[in-house]
Amino acid sequence: MKFDKIALIGNPNCGKTTLFNLLTGAKQRIGNWPGVTIERKEGEFVVNAKTYGIVDLPGVYSINEDASIDEQIARDFALNNPEYLYFNIIDASTLERGLYLTTQLREAGINIVILLNMMDIVYKRGMEIDVEALKQATGCEVIALSLKETVDFSQFKRAIEGFSATKALEIVYPDEVKTADNERVALLKAESRFRHAHTVASQVIEHNVNLKKTISDKIDKVILGALTGVPIFLLVMYLLFLMSINFGGALIDFFDIATGAIFVDGVRYLMSSVNAPEFLTVLIADGVGGGIQVVATFVPIIFALYLFLTLLEEVGYMARAAFVMDQFMRKIGLSGKAFIPLVVGFGCNVPGIMAARTLDTHRERVTTVLMAPFMSCGARLAVYALFAAAFFPVGGQNIVFALYVIGILFAVLTAFILKHAFKSVDTSDFLMEIPNYQLPSLRNLLTNTWNKLKGFVLGAGKIIVIVVTIINVVNSVGMDGSFGNQDSKNSLLSKVAQVVTPVFKPMGIEADNWPATVGIVTGILAKEVVVGTLDSLYSSIDVEASKRQEVAVEYSLISGLTEALKTIPVNLQDALQNLSDPLGLGVLDDTNSQTVAAQTQEVSTDTFGAMVSRFDGKIGAFAYLLFILLYFPCVAAFGAMIREIGRSWAIVGALWATGLAYFSATAFYQIGTFTQHPLYSLFWIGVSIVILIASILMLVNTGRKASDRVIPIITESTCRHCK
Numbered sequence: 001m002k003f004d005k006i007a008l009i010g011n012p013n014c015g016k017t018t019l020f021n022l023l024t025g026a027k028q029r030i031g032n033w034p035g036v037t038i039e040r041k042e043g044e045f046v047v048n049a050k051t052y053g054i055v056d057l058p059g060v061y062s063i064n065e066d067a068s069i070d071e072q073i074a075r076d077f078a079l080n081n082p083e084y085l086y087f088n089i090i091d092a093s094t095l096e097r098g099l100y101l102t103t104q105l106r107e108a109g110i111n112i113v114i115l116l117n118m119m120d121i122v123y124k125r126g127m128e129i130d131v132e133a134l135k136q137a138t139g140c141e142v143i144a145l146s147l148k149e150t151v152d153f154s155q156f157k158r159a160i161e162g163f164s165a166t167k168a169l170e171i172v173y174p175d176e177v178k179t180a181d182n183e184r185v186a187l188l189k190a191e192s193r194f195r196h197a198h199t200v201a202s203q204v205i206e207h208n209v210n211l212k213k214t215i216s217d218k219i220d221k222v223i224l225g226a227l228t229g230v231p232i233f234l235l236v237m238y239l240l241f242l243m244s245i246n247f248g249g250a251l252i253d254f255f256d257i258a259t260g261a262i263f264v265d266g267v268r269y270l271m272s273s274v275n276a277p278e279f280l281t282v283l284i285a286d287g288v289g290g291g292i293q294v295v296a297t298f299v300p301i302i303f304a305l306y307l308f309l310t311l312l313e314e315v316g317y318m319a320r321a322a323f324v325m326d327q328f329m330r331k332i333g334l335s336g337k338a339f340i341p342l343v344v345g346f347g348c349n350v351p352g353i354m355a356a357r358t359l360d361t362h363r364e365r366v367t368t369v370l371m372a373p374f375m376s377c378g379a380r381l382a383v384y385a386l387f388a389a390a391f392f393p394v395g396g397q398n399i400v401f402a403l404y405v406i407g408i409l410f411a412v413l414t415a416f417i418l419k420h421a422f423k424s425v426d427t428s429d430f431l432m433e434i435p436n437y438q439l440p441s442l443r444n445l446l447t448n449t450w451n452k453l454k455g456f457v458l459g460a461g462k463i464i465v466i467v468v469t470i471i472n473v474v475n476s477v478g479m480d481g482s483f484g485n486q487d488s489k490n491s492l493l494s495k496v497a498q499v500v501t502p503v504f505k506p507m508g509i510e511a512d513n514w515p516a517t518v519g520i521v522t523g524i525l526a527k528e529v530v531v532g533t534l535d536s537l538y539s540s541i542d543v544e545a546s547k548r549q550e551v552a553v554e555y556s557l558i559s560g561l562t563e564a565l566k567t568i569p570v571n572l573q574d575a576l577q578n579l580s581d582p583l584g585l586g587v588l589d590d591t592n593s594q595t596v597a598a599q600t601q602e603v604s605t606d607t608f609g610a611m612v613s614r615f616d617g618k619i620g621a622f623a624y625l626l627f628i629l630l631y632f633p634c635v636a637a638f639g640a641m642i643r644e645i646g647r648s649w650a651i652v653g654a655l656w657a658t659g660l661a662y663f664s665a666t667a668f669y670q671i672g673t674f675t676q677h678p679l680y681s682l683f684w685i686g687v688s689i690v691i692l693i694a695s696i697l698m699l700v701n702t703g704r705k706a707s708d709r710v711i712p713i714i715t716e717s718t719c720r721h722c723k
Contacts, residue, residue: 003085003160005053009074009105010089011098012059012360013319013435015117015147019089020056021447022151028451039357041451047157055084061097063104064186069362078110085111085160092116092129092144093436095205099197102138107193109168113141113159120146121436128206137200139166148441171196216437220320229324236317237343240308245347245378246578248304250571252297254564259296261560263289269555278483286472286486291465294525295457298350298636302456305344305351306449309358314440318358323434332412333419335360338368342411345375346404349633353640354456362645366706367418369645370653371411373633376404379527383628386531390608391621399622403629410630410660417696421703460639467635471525489537494518506684507627507665508620508673516614516624526634538610619672623665630661652702659695663688 010016020028024043041056057077058070065075078086088105090098095116105112114134122129135142141159145151173192177185222228268285312318318337325336337359345352352372359365376384384403388396475493478485485491497517501509509516515537523530615621632654633641641650666688670681 005084007055007057007084007086008089009057009086011061014089014091016059016089017056018147018444021444023054047153050157062101079108085163087115088112089115089117092118093121096197096201099200100193103193103197106169107171111165116142116144117147119144126207130204133204137203219437223320224323233321233324241347243308244301244305244351246575248301250575251300253567253571255296255299256293257564258561259293261557263292265555266557282476282483283473286476287469288465290472291468294468295461295464301348302351303449303453306452309355310445310448311440316435316437319434332415334364334367334415338364341368341372342375345372347378349373349375349377349637350640353637353644356644363422366645366649367415369641371414373637373657374407374411376407376629380629382528383530384625387621387625390611391618403625407629417699418703421700459643463639463642464635468525493521507623508616508669513614524632524635535607538607619669623669626668627661627665630664631658656695656699659691663692
């Protein structure tokens with residue numbers, strides 16, 4: 001039988017993805033498996049002018065019927081796509097464990113070629129594997145290699161072209177399987193398969209010397225030590241934060257200014273030069289161009305994040321980090337690995353959400369992604385600092401700390417609810433594989449990082465561009481049909497906000513404070529945009545539009561790109577100077593002086609007075625901050641949520657966050673002003689509680705439905721990516 005399609009199947013951390021990257025390079029297509037949000041990668045590789053299609057199946061330990069989503073995907077694909085030849089990659093240093101999956105595949109009559117990876121580790125341990133004996137014992141072609149070294153890919157072609165199907169493996173099960181119940185039968189069959197794998201492994205493994213403690217064992221005494229494990233983990237998290245947020249963030253201004261000069265100002269200049277209609281100019285330049293600009297600003301931090309995360313996985317630390325934090329995270333139904341995306345979320349929610357893809361189960365990914373937006377990111381900190389300067393010049397840092405803690409508490413609440421909403425979840429017994437330490441491959445690091453970055457730009461980026469276009473156009477067009485009314489009281493967005501503002505009255509926003517409502521809407525673009533919106537509206541709210549003068553600046557692409565390049569050394573220098581303050585909390589040092597705070601945040605000093613006169617004191621200001629902390633994620637985070645957990649869960653997560661925001665802000669404000677209007681406050685406290693209960697029920701019901709959902713069988717006809 002001739003094959004032109006290959007599928008890779010094997011345990012996690014066996015080198016499967018490394019092989020996929022070596023074979024396909026950057027020519028990969030990344031999507032999701034039908035019906036779920038598990039990443040699906042496919043590509044092509046060429047050997048001696050022959051092109052083969054290749055699919056990378058999820059890493060699994062077995063293909064049991066009642067198993068995780070990953071295992072169901074691998075099982076369904078393998079059983080329903082016999083036209084594929086399956087490369088079963090096995091970590092040769094843990095041969096017996098890998099042979100359990102091989103046994104199941106052979107028993108199911110699936111055509112496989114065994115690839116023994118990490119042979120270098122086998123030799124270092126003083127072991128040898130008799131490849132010929134393994135061929136005889138399994139009835140399969142066996143290729144022994146180490147993906148860290150130079151690989152002769154022509155041997156793959158020979159194995160493919162010379163493949164001949166053999167009879168399916170028959171295992172003799174005990175007679176008890178004929179009479180036992182289903183659970184007992186599954187256990188008996190598993191024991192028989194393990195026994196078979198053990199027998200084969202013992203026949204082919206030869207120990208030349210006494211086994212000694214490996215370097216990995218010695219390092220783990222420190223890395224996983226009772227006293228040293230957590231401090232080392234926190235140090236690694238600090239470096240991760242520093243790498244992705246500080247040093248990755250140092251390039252944000254470059255991407256922001258450069259893409260703005262090309263896609264916004266440049267496009268506007270070109271369209272103006274051909275006398276294009278003003279609406280079309282706003283739509284393409286401010287809308288689509290502005291959306292591309294927003295997407296571009298996330299490129300450096302996401303690239304830096306995935307580069308560091310991939311490095312941790314390649315080296316072998318990721319599993320150890322999960323081990324260190326597992327006991328703590330298990331209390332809320334998650335494994336220790338889920339702690340990493342949440343830490344990253346304090347810098348920016350978008351990479352935090354995307355980091356959840358490293359988690360092992362769909363349930364954990366959903367829970368962690370819904371928790372991540374509650375982590376106070378650096379963008380929200382800018383809003384906190386603005387309000388701290390206006391309302392809390394003394395003790396503003398305590399207010400900000402309280403907001404950070406409140407966000408964490410609501411994230412934990414989310415995890416607890418989903419822990420009980422998802423059915424058949426048992427976190428009491430957690431089996432964790434600790435892989436060997438190894439030097440990473442630079443090619444694999446860059447390929448993995450590039451493909452994940454490309455997935456964000458082409459996936460979440462589409463959502464971001466669409467939403468940014470809509471908001472920017474509505475923010476530009478005036479009620480009289482004119483354009484160029486961004487962040488002014490004449491824009492359509494401002495007029496709509498004035499109509500909608502009564503909805504926010506229970507949380508202390510009166511009709512004359514409609515700019516706060518505009519800030520909520522523009523905050524969906526990015527939370528830091530709230531600062532610019534409030535500054536623009538408050539500082540000019542009493543100024544007639546005719547008195548505002550705009551200074552025309554001649555467009556120059558070279559000047560724009562030069563300005564962008566100049567930001568790199570300045571920002572890198574700032575990043576080095578702020579090594580001890582990765583969260584950027586130093587901005588709070590200026591909140592005790594409104595003049596200094598205005599200079600630091602580049603806002604007008606008049607803005608503070610306008611805010612104080614329109615918000616209902618400290619209670620009203622803190623209620624607004626609660627809403628900003630909790631409500632709808634920014635468009636980039638929402639796009640990342642759709643990509644990672646699907647549209648339905650992303651919408652549920654956004655509604656859950658917004659429901660919590662309205663409940664918290666309203667309840668806090670009404671309790672704080674209860675003595676002024678007791679009956680009115682009681683009514684709205686009751687309404688806010690109803691909103692909270694409805695939000696919880698929505699989350700619980702969605703979790704239960706997700707638990708009951710059956711994953712579709714994956715075949716060539718049901719998977720458009722497989723063809």
